[in-house]
Amino acid sequence: MSSTAVTPPPKKTNRIGLETQVYRGSKTTLCAGCGHNAISERIIDAFYEMGVDPRRVAKLSGIGCSSKSPAYFLGSSHGFNAVHGRMPSVATGALLANRDLLGIGVSGDGDTGAIGIGQFVHLMRRNLPLIYIIEDNGCYGLTKGQFSPTADVGSKLKNGVVNDLPPIDTCALAIELGATFVARSFSGDKKQLLAILKAAIGHRGTCMIDVLSPCVTFNDHEGSTKSYAYAKDHDEPLGSFNFVPFFEDISVEYEPGTTVEVTLHDGSRLLLHKVDGGFDPTSKMDALRVLHESAARGEFATGVLYVEPNKPDFVTVLNVVDEPLASLPLEKLRPPKAALDEIMASLT
Amino acid sequence: MATDLQVAPHAEVPASQRIINDFSIQVATVNGSGSQTANLVLLRSIFQMGVPVSGKNLFPSNIAGLPTWYTIRASRHGYIARKKEIDFLVAMNPETAREDVLALEPGRAVVYDEPLKLNALRDDLVFYPVPFDKLVVEVTRDAKLRRLVRNMIYDGVLARLLNIDLQEMERALGKQLARKAKALVLNKGALELGFKHTDEHLEKRDPFYLEPMNETGGMVLIEGNAAAALGCMMAGVTMVAWYPITPSSSLCETLIDYLRKYRMDKETGKATFAVIQAEDEIAALGMVLGAGWAGARAMTSTSGPGISLMAEFSGLAYYAEIPAVIFDIQRVGPSTGLPTRTAQGDVAFCAALSHGDTKHLLMLPATVEECYTMAMDAFDLAERFQTPVFVLSDLDLGMNNWMARPFSYPDRPIDRGKVLTEETLARIGEWGRYKDVDGDGIPYRTLPGQWGPGFFTRGSGHNAKAQYTERPDDYTRNMDRLARKFETARGHVPKPVVDMRDGAAIGIIAYGSSHVAVEESRDQLAAEANVQTSYLRLRAFPFTPELGTFIDRHDRVYVVEQNRDAQMVMLMRQELSAARIAKLRSVLHYNGLPVDARSVTDGILVQEGLKGEAQPETPRENVVSMVGGE
Numbered sequence: 001m002s003s004t005a006v007t008p009p010p011k012k013t014n015r016i017g018l019e020t021q022v023y024r025g026s027k028t029t030l031c032a033g034c035g036h037n038a039i040s041e042r043i044i045d046a047f048y049e050m051g052v053d054p055r056r057v058a059k060l061s062g063i064g065c066s067s068k069s070p071a072y073f074l075g076s077s078h079g080f081n082a083v084h085g086r087m088p089s090v091a092t093g094a095l096l097a098n099r100d101l102l103g104i105g106v107s108g109d110g111d112t113g114a115i116g117i118g119q120f121v122h123l124m125r126r127n128l129p130l131i132y133i134i135e136d137n138g139c140y141g142l143t144k145g146q147f148s149p150t151a152d153v154g155s156k157l158k159n160g161v162v163n164d165l166p167p168i169d170t171c172a173l174a175i176e177l178g179a180t181f182v183a184r185s186f187s188g189d190k191k192q193l194l195a196i197l198k199a200a201i202g203h204r205g206t207c208m209i210d211v212l213s214p215c216v217t218f219n220d221h222e223g224s225t226k227s228y229a230y231a232k233d234h235d236e237p238l239g240s241f242n243f244v245p246f247f248e249d250i251s252v253e254y255e256p257g258t259t260v261e262v263t264l265h266d267g268s269r270l271l272l273h274k275v276d277g278g279f280d281p282t283s284k285m286d287a288l289r290v291l292h293e294s295a296a297r298g299e300f301a302t303g304v305l306y307v308e309p310n311k312p313d314f315v316t317v318l319n320v321v322d323e324p325l326a327s328l329p330l331e332k333l334r335p336p337k338a339a340l341d342e343i344m345a346s347l348t
Numbered sequence: 349m350a351t352d353l354q355v356a357p358h359a360e361v362p363a364s365q366r367i368i369n370d371f372s373i374q375v376a377t378v379n380g381s382g383s384q385t386a387n388l389v390l391l392r393s394i395f396q397m398g399v400p401v402s403g404k405n406l407f408p409s410n411i412a413g414l415p416t417w418y419t420i421r422a423s424r425h426g427y428i429a430r431k432k433e434i435d436f437l438v439a440m441n442p443e444t445a446r447e448d449v450l451a452l453e454p455g456r457a458v459v460y461d462e463p464l465k466l467n468a469l470r471d472d473l474v475f476y477p478v479p480f481d482k483l484v485v486e487v488t489r490d491a492k493l494r495r496l497v498r499n500m501i502y503d504g505v506l507a508r509l510l511n512i513d514l515q516e517m518e519r520a521l522g523k524q525l526a527r528k529a530k531a532l533v534l535n536k537g538a539l540e541l542g543f544k545h546t547d548e549h550l551e552k553r554d555p556f557y558l559e560p561m562n563e564t565g566g567m568v569l570i571e572g573n574a575a576a577a578l579g580c581m582m583a584g585v586t587m588v589a590w591y592p593i594t595p596s597s598s599l600c601e602t603l604i605d606y607l608r609k610y611r612m613d614k615e616t617g618k619a620t621f622a623v624i625q626a627e628d629e630i631a632a633l634g635m636v637l638g639a640g641w642a643g644a645r646a647m648t649s650t651s652g653p654g655i656s657l658m659a660e661f662s663g664l665a666y667y668a669e670i671p672a673v674i675f676d677i678q679r680v681g682p683s684t685g686l687p688t689r690t691a692q693g694d695v696a697f698c699a700a701l702s703h704g705d706t707k708h709l710l711m712l713p714a715t716v717e718e719c720y721t722m723a724m725d726a727f728d729l730a731e732r733f734q735t736p737v738f739v740l741s742d743l744d745l746g747m748n749n750w751m752a753r754p755f756s757y758p759d760r761p762i763d764r765g766k767v768l769t770e771e772t773l774a775r776i777g778e779w780g781r782y783k784d785v786d787g788d789g790i791p792y793r794t795l796p797g798q799w800g801p802g803f804f805t806r807g808s809g810h811n812a813k814a815q816y817t818e819r820p821d822d823y824t825r826n827m828d829r830l831a832r833k834f835e836t837a838r839g840h841v842p843k844p845v846v847d848m849r850d851g852a853a854i855g856i857i858a859y860g861s862s863h864v865a866v867e868e869s870r871d872q873l874a875a876e877a878n879v880q881t882s883y884l885r886l887r888a889f890p891f892t893p894e895l896g897t898f899i900d901r902h903d904r905v906y907v908v909e910q911n912r913d914a915q916m917v918m919l920m921r922q923e924l925s926a927a928r929i930a931k932l933r934s935v936l937h938y939n940g941l942p943v944d945a946r947s948v949t950d951g952i953l954v955q956e957g958l959k960g961e962a963q964p965e966t967p968r969e970n971v972v973s974m975v976g977g978e
């Protein structure tokens with residue numbers, strides 16, 4: 001009898017030789033079907049496909065079902081589940097302490113829009129290099145379904161309570177305040193969400209991504225404007241776009257005048273094909289107009305809404321040394337005795 | 349000093365009755381009138397004469413217009429606590445002049461703005477009228493500038509009356525206005541004019557004189573907040589997040605100045621630090637935690653209201669074991685009223701700040717030197733124990749100028765605590781973020797983006813491997829380890845300073861800025877009532893064994909604090925045996941003014957039955973004694 005040696009098929013790896021498994025986290029404890037789980041999957045795909053080393057990633061979150069999700073992706077990265085609504089400040093400290101970190105923050109619409117709106121506002125102003133994702137279900141999942149500040153007027157809770165206050169549009173707010181990459185997507189739109197996340201990895205500055213992410217347990221019923229069914233019916237993609245990572249040499253053909261091409265910080269390119277030739281995602285006014293117009297129609301515009309690739313990020317503005325502050329040696333941290341003597345002499 | 353001075357208000361005091369280098373001066377002005385320069389010049393020139401001196405700014409919560417008092421005390425004995433009695437008043441503020449004059453003891457002196465006619469109020473004081481408005485016209489024709497240099501005239505008047513060398517004053521002025529040539533000329537003019545006017549028109553009739561001494565040579569004058577800032581820089585701070593609040597702001601503002609001058613990288617011109625003025629104190633502490641988690645030496649500075657906002661994050665830092673240094677420059681209670689007055693009112697709050705079972709390390713600096721050294725200690729302890737460390741200073745210590753020997757350069761490297769290295773991992777075999785490998789309760793941490801395995805940081809629900817858990821035994825085990833870690837810290841925090849007197853039945857315990865008053869009070873107790881006392885000065889929480897031993901050695905122990913509820917005694921009650929607690933008495937001072945020796949002395953003598961109940965002496969003063977013990 002002869003035996004044939006069986007070589008196992010080679011494991012699929014990414015650009016830096018890592019398997020997709022490395023990008024997974026612990027098993028989710030969220031409800032089956034929760035939009036947040038789909039977003040975690042896309043984050044795994046995006047970091048895998050972009051070939052990001054998980055050891056240089058810092059995951060940050062506030063409190064909520066959404067904020068639990070960083071435990072469910074990039075299990076080998078450091079993660080920090082902070083307190084409710086305050087992830088932006090923790091992210092700010094961490095990313096300043098080590099400027100080489102790639103920060104990804106996950107928040108909820110309550111975590112951001114209610115208790116955390118103050119920190120959100122100031123984060124956007126600072127343009128901290130951070131991917132900030134709002135997993136937006138229009139309600140508080142973890143405290144069992146109360147309305148959040150992104151709930152639409154007229155949207156109904158399971159128990160029949162109707163929301164009568166206008167929603168906060170976190171994308172419009174982010175654009176207004178100074179975020180340099182602003183997008184909206186839907187957890188059910190795999191392709192678009194993945195492309196947005198990959199582009200966000202290539203950008204340096206605050207990437208504010210609001211992702212409609214239905215709560216199957218508390219806000220997925222008839223009468224809710226954040227249900228799967230409603231989202232599918234009212235999603236208005238802004239037009240198709242191509243993301244070309246810096247490590248791929250692909251040329252994309254397009255008719256002159258139909259496409260806006262943006263080169264991101266890491267050299268990746270974003271090619272945004274205009275709808276009706278009207279919308280320019282490098283224009284704040286265009287972005288705000290699109291958001292208002294689609295909201296007025298009762299729809300929600302998705303896609304990359306605004307990109308400003310060259311604005312200096314917060315770490316650059318603060319003129320911090322190139323080496324991470326966290327690993328500076330004592331010689332760089334403690335001025336010499338002459339400095340102390342000089343100060344003392346000035347006080348005699 | 350006797351309270352009823354025998355002075356003839358109309359003749360020069362004979363040499364035998366002169367009071368030399370032992371009196372207080374109070375300048376009453378209007379906030380925002382530029383009196384700060386004049387007051388600091390006065391302070392500094394006495395200091396330059398070699399006379400021990402201290403200065404206290406009593407200012408309102410206001411930018412301009414409300415009354416403010418600056419008190420300078422010259423003391424040949426070296427006492428630098430606030431002196432309760434005012435000996436020499438400079439009454440520049442019409443609004444408070446009457447009350448200020450009426451509060452004086454007989455025999456004291458008053459320099460006043462002539463039109464106020466204060467001499468009509470009393471005939472047992474020495475009055476010196478000075479026509480400030482008339483004089484200032486000679487200094488400058490610019491009405492705006494006149495307002496600013498007007499106060500410098502009283503420095504000239506005092507120089508002549510108190511016998512301060514005018515050259516010393518000009519030197520002090522030069523130091524104060526080093527970079528403002530034009531202002532210097534004007535102020536010099538005002539100074540000289542005040543001196544000349546006094547020389548020509550006023551006759552010295554009060555008993556207060558200054559004479560050069562040799563007690564301040566080589567010393568510096570520095571505010572506690574500046575000293576703390578210096579300590580932070582020398583500790584290698586890399587991240588500062590703060591939100592402005594009096595009396596804490598000057599700590600971060602001074603630190604920023606120092607960092608910009610001494611911590612820019614020589615080759616690149618870039619900063620070896622990041623400073624953020626945060627949107628509030630919640631964010632400030634959040635940033636500090638994020639930075640501490642990622643391996644920076646991070647700090648914030650605030651006062652009571654900010655501490656209140658930091659409660660939730662402080663608890664998270666305790667549970668998640670993240671280093672943070674938090675300065676609390678304490679002030680009086682919430683909201684408007686006395687936010688610019690001093691207190692030691694945050695002690696109990698900080699010790700247990702947050703919900704759940706939390707206990708924090710407290711540093712209790714009493715002097716500017718300790719503001720400097722304890723800033724460095726705080727960073728080392730925060731990283732060693734991976735926990736928040738609160739440094740409790742106060743307005744009096746933080747914002748006033750104090751004499752000190754020049755600070756010494758740190759003689760040890762910084763302690764970055766237990767960060768996992770490859771060698772440690774090889775030694776310990778298996779790593780878990782919250783695993784107690786060494787039996788001291790302190791686990792090894794890894795830093796994001798640096799060598800070592802990642803982990804997920806959470807508040808309460810984690811096991812030794814930082815995995816999510818809600819198991820009762822995991823929680824209990826972790827809480828017990830945190831308690832063990834706190835016990836280890838007990839052996840590493842600054843120990844109390846103890847002065848044990850043989851045979852003394854009475855012990856005194858104090859901490860922070862109460863220290864200087866207690867030192868003086870001990871001399872008063874000995875001199876006036878022949879009461880000998882031992883003294884233990886607490887320098888940190890948790891308490892160390894010295895505290896119990898000290899209490900055991902005495903029959904009665906007085907704990908001096910600047911709050912109403914005896915907050916340090918509250919903490920002692922949690923840790924000490926009933927027998928020890930039964931020996932404790934409190935002397936409490938909480939009127940917004942720094943505690944003075946007289947209040948401490950009277951508070952003890954009354955409780956010892958050696959003196960009748962103390963009476964509040966002026967409307968601005970209040971002394972309360974409370975008996976502690978079961």
Ligand SMILES: Cc1ncc(C[n+]2csc(CCOP(=O)(O)OP(=O)(O)O)c2C)c(N)n1
Binds near residue numbers: 110111135140141
């Ligand atoms: C200071 C504080 N207040 C309230 C809560 C209770 N709480 C936990 S999660 C949550 C709301 C979360 O809603 P959202 O951010 O929308 O996240 P979701 O659960 O819907 O994903 C609240 C109010 C808390 N944890 N902390």
Ligand code: SF4
Binds near residue numbers: 033215
């Ligand atoms: S409650 Fe809602 S938001 Fe929370 S996990 Fe379940 S589906 Fe998701």
